[in-house]
Amino acid sequence: MRHSTVQRQQESSKLQAKLSSFNPPLSSQIPWPVLRFFNLNKKICKNFIVKKWPSNSSFSGWDYDQLAERLTLCMQASWDKGLQQGVLRYHDPRLFAAVVDALDEQRQQLLLEPASKWHWLDRDGHAxxxxxAALQQLPPLQWRHDSLTLEQEHIDTLxxxxxxxxxxxxxxxxxxxxxxxxxxxMIRRLALAHQAADKAKLWSEDERMPLVERYLGQGPA
Structure with a gap:
């Protein structure tokens, strides 16, 4: 029993180390994404995190300073009662949908309300x-933190x-x-497989392998 607990703690420590930079660039061969906003009022385009495509594009009525403040806040993720911090790369088109799905309604509003439409290319190159737009009909969100605070369930999913x-x-x-x-x-099935493995307390790669292969071949039961 003690060995199992120690092994779990070691795996957890490794996971937290990976999360300390929160979704770093997944490959040095893939350029960092652009978060590109089109201002609907002034008909101008602003780029954040300016690198190269692939990118996200969004349509917003917010001015540049408002956008910069909100987007910066949402990139600064914190968890474990503020003891852990990292960069949440929601602007990466490979991660955008997963991040949105992982958040609760209040945090979704915090991230998404600056724009009426968000566009991105997924891993398959599909638009x-x-x-x-419905979020912009809600009262403006009053957020009291200087970062996007995450609960354990958000961390587990991400x-x-x-x-x-x-x-x-x-x-x-x-x-x-x-x-x-x-x-x-394929990535969706892999993520679901790892979620199932966590619930089953399968911590080592050898323990996870059969479950992962079953999810990949058959999908979730």
Missing amino acids: RMLDT SSWHLAETWRQNHLLVPESYGLDSEEE
């Missing part, structure tokens, strides 16, 4: 759009996507090996 991407890279996985034709679907 996707999230219409958030870490499963990080582990999914790491697993894909380490094992050189491709969708065709599992009868799939979508990178998005």
